[in-house]
Amino acid sequence: MKEVLFNNEEYNQILAQLDQLMQDAEQISDVDHKVLLYQILQYFDSIHREPLSRIMEALQQDETLKAKILSDPTVSKLASLYDLKEHEEPTAKKDERQVAFIPESEVGWITPPKKKDWLELGDIELFQQNKLYAKNYQKVNFIISKVGSTFYAVENQCDGSFLPIDQGTLDEHVLTCPWHGCQYDLRTGESINETDKKLDTFPVEVEKDGMLKVEIAY
Numbered sequence: 604m605k606e607v608l609f610n611n612e613e614y615n616q617i618l619a620q621l622d623q624l625m626q627d628a629e630q631i632s633d634v635d636h637k638v639l640l641y642q643i644l645q646y647f648d649s650i651h652r653e654p655l656s657r658i659m660e661a662l663q664q665d666e667t668l669k670a671k672i673l674s675d676p677t678v679s680k681l682a683s684l685y686d687l688k689e690h691e692e693p694t695a696k697k698d699e700r701q702v703a704f705i706p707e708s709e710v711g712w713i714t715p716p717k718k719k720d721w722l723e724l725g726d727i728e729l730f731q732q733n734k735l736y737a738k739n740y741q742k743v744n745f746i747i748s749k750v751g752s753t754f755y756a757v758e759n760q761c762d763g764s765f766l767p768i769d770q771g772t773l774d775e776h777v778l779t780c781p782w783h784g785c786q787y788d789l790r791t792g793e794s795i796n797e798t799d800k801k802l803d804t805f806p807v808e809v810e811k812d813g814m815l816k817v818e819i820a821y
């Protein structure tokens with residue numbers, strides 16, 4: 604097995620390429636493809652985050668080894684991107700090993716909201732009762748649902764996780780996450796069975812001609 608697949612300069616180039624691809628992906632106008640892309644990224648995030656979290660937890664037993672591993676700028680950046688590293692920098696020789704990184708602002712789903720836009724989602728007749736419709740606008744994945752005669756929009760990412768929840772179930776106003784069973788009230792975004800959890804909600808309006816609109820903060 605090769606000891607090192609890429610040197611730091613090559614790693615910089617890969618990060619720059621990924622950065623450009625993420626910016627290009629932002630320009631995708633087809634909503635279904637954008638939803639699909641972001642959901643793939645959410646799943647990739649989760650399958651990486653879980654083992655990385657376990658590795659970092661195991662390293663708590665050996666601070667010397669942990670510091671040595673985190674002194675590699677590529678490992679350090681990965682841990683930082685997944686928010687698994689304390690902010691104090693380890694003993695890396697920054698002048699020799701610094702690498703260019705993807706700006707944190709480009710990690711879409713952790714970017715704090717900056718702007719708001721009203722988005723047209725189509726005629727209300729397109730939406731069936733008690734179904735979860737995954738949508739995307741800018742860097743926001745959200746779910747639109749109709750319960751009774753009222754529409755609701757909430758973020759499509761379970762609180763405390765990066766996994767989407769649109770494969771969950773909806774019973775009246777109660778949305779149940781498919782992963783660990785956390786339940787949310789669509790009307791408020793508040794969790795029913797985990798009081799410290801909450802989903803972002805978005806204002807929804809129906810125009811006179813039946814056009815469904817949602818205001819997305821991004």
Ligand code: FES
Nearest residue numbers: 761764780783785
């Ligand atoms: S990811 Fe939703 S309850 Fe755990």
